[in-house]
Amino acid sequence: MGPTTRRSRRRRCAALLGAAALAVTAGGALATPAGAAANASANASVNVDFPTHCIPPPVAGLPPIDGTTTAKIEVDNASPKVGDTVGVTYTVVSPAASNPTDLALPADIMTPTGKVALGGAQTGAVTVTGPRKNPPVPGRGAFPSFSMTGTFTVTAPGAITLSPGDYNIHTSYILELDTPCTVTDPPAPVSETVTAADDPPANTRAISLGSASGSPGASVVVTGSHFTPGAAVTLAGRSGSAQTADTATVTADAQGAFSGSLVVNDLTTTGVVAYEGGAWSADKGAGPVAYVVVDDTPVPANSQKLTATVKAGTLSMSQAGDSVALTAVDFGEGGAATGALRSVTVKDFRGGPAGWSLTGKVTDFTGPGATVPAGNLSWTPACATEAGSPSTCRAGSAGTVGSAGATLASAADAALTGGEFTADARLSLDVPAFTPPGGYAGVLTLTLT
Known part of the structure; x- marks a missing residue:
């Protein structure tokens, strides 16, 4: 066999490998009835089938393939606010087609890219990419799944x-070969729906009091700013998280400011x-601003008046250690190095409304x-959340941490907040296949606000 014949066979092999990659795109995966999307509830990711037209590389000498792709779209946050960044994963799993040739595909030769179509309240396309990573595929063998990720x-x-x-x-x-596949009848069925909330402007309303304490029945001057111009504003006493019967009404001026008086009678006012x-x-409110009713009722003869004070504490955190050893991965294979974050204890002993x-x-x-x-x-x-805590903590979304950061846990603002909480996380570091052997270290910094 001469050099020219061998080169020709190598080119033919490459062409067939390009056609083999095509079988992934034409086959589909994630077997699900075609009507699944129509029956799915909002914010529930489902598998969808759609017809696909794929063009093999010209060198393959094969005609276009019209087949069915089954895919799934997933997001890391199904209830974002306007301005949030949402992570998107476009996955094809267990393709129906298999390697159409007797030639085996080596590992890590396939790199997928694609688009996710947005519709409804927001239109456009999300660019997604996948890693150059696949297991070996034997001749006539089934193709592996692949995923592509992006953000918008x-x-x-x-919706x-x-x-x-x-x-x-x-x-x-x-x-280097490409096999482009297009949706035959776009758009493909909806696989995922996110419901975005409007991001309201920051509440800058504020109040101040003319005094921090007073006798029962005394008036306290309340001054406010940044309220809605011309709005009726209710002034009210608070006892912990409950409103008392002491109220008054004022009207904000054209600049959103006001000054009014509130008569405070309730001895439990805080x-x-x-x-x-x-x-x-x-x-649409401001406060609470601390106010104490000084009970100056005379003490009856032969009696003693007892008082007690609850002091506000601080917001703090501590962690059970400062190092985490992730599992090892093999050179040439790479993959996920996994571990667990050292538990973080948050103590909110401030006793106010802030989360x-x-x-x-x-x-x-x-x-x-x-x-x-x-x-x-x-x-x-x-x-x-520790039992008895006024607040309930909420875990952050699963996804990338990165240098930009992500939320591990939080507690919302409320009338009365506080408590003790324990935050944890499973960690996973995606190590590329041919990362040089040795130890690798990064620093994860936690911030409590």
């Missing part, structure tokens, strides 16, 4: 639908609030002549 920023409130779009499989073996509307709302947020960000992982990017670290947070 929410620009409008309402935003996500549908699988066009995608391409790039193979790097002997030759603060004063001001709000627009028929009931207290943290979004808290615990966030984390990580540096790149540096090692012997190479770096694993910070964006390769992801976590799955968890949070537990």
Whole structure:
């Protein structure tokens, strides 16, 4: 066999490998009835089938393939606010087609890219990419699943639908080949829906009191700013998280300011609030500002008056250790190095209306002549609330930590907040296959606000 014949056979092999990659895109995966999307509830990711037209590389000498792709779109936050960034994963799993040739595909030669179509309240396309990573595929064997990820920023409130779009499989073996696949009848069925909330402007309403204490029946001057011009504003006493019977009404001027008096009789009063509307709302109110009713009622003969004070504490955190050893991965294979975050205890002993947020960000992982990017670290947070705590903590969303950071846990604002909480997370570092052997270290910094 001469050199020219061998080169020709190598090119033919490469072409067939390109066609083999095509079988992934034409086959589909995630077997689900075609009507699943129609029966799915909002914010529930479902598998969808859609017809696909794929063009093999010209060197393959094969005609276009018209088949069915089954795919799934998932997001890391199904209830974002306008301005939030949402992570998107476009997955094809267990393709129906298999390698159409007797030639085996080596590992890590396939790199997928694609688009996710947005519809509903926000239109456009999300670019997604996948890693160059696949297990070996034997001749005539089934193809592995593959996933592509990307992000988009929410620009409008309402229901935003996500549908699988066009995608391409790039193979790097002997030759660089592309197999583009397009949705035959776009858009494809909806696989995921996120419901975005409007991001209201920050509440800048504020009040101050003319005095911090007074006798029962005394008036306290309440001054307010940044309320809605011309709005009726209710002034009210608070006893812990409950409103007392002491109220008054004032009207904000054209600049949103007011000054009024509130007569305070309730001996249990701990603060004063001001709000627009028929009931207290943290979004349209200000306070509470601390106020104490000094009980100056004369003590009866042969009696003793007893008083006690509850002092406000601080917001603090502590962690059970400062190092985590992730599991090892093999050179040439890479994969997930996993571990568990050292538990973090949050103590909110302030006794006010403010909630808290615990966030984390990580540096790149540096090692012997190479770096694993910070964006390769992801976590799955968890949070537990100690019994009897006024607040309830909420775990952050699973996803990438990265250098930009992500939320580990939080507690919302409320009339009365506080308590003790334990935050944890499962950690996973995606290590590329041929990362040089050795130790790699990054620093995860936690911030409590």
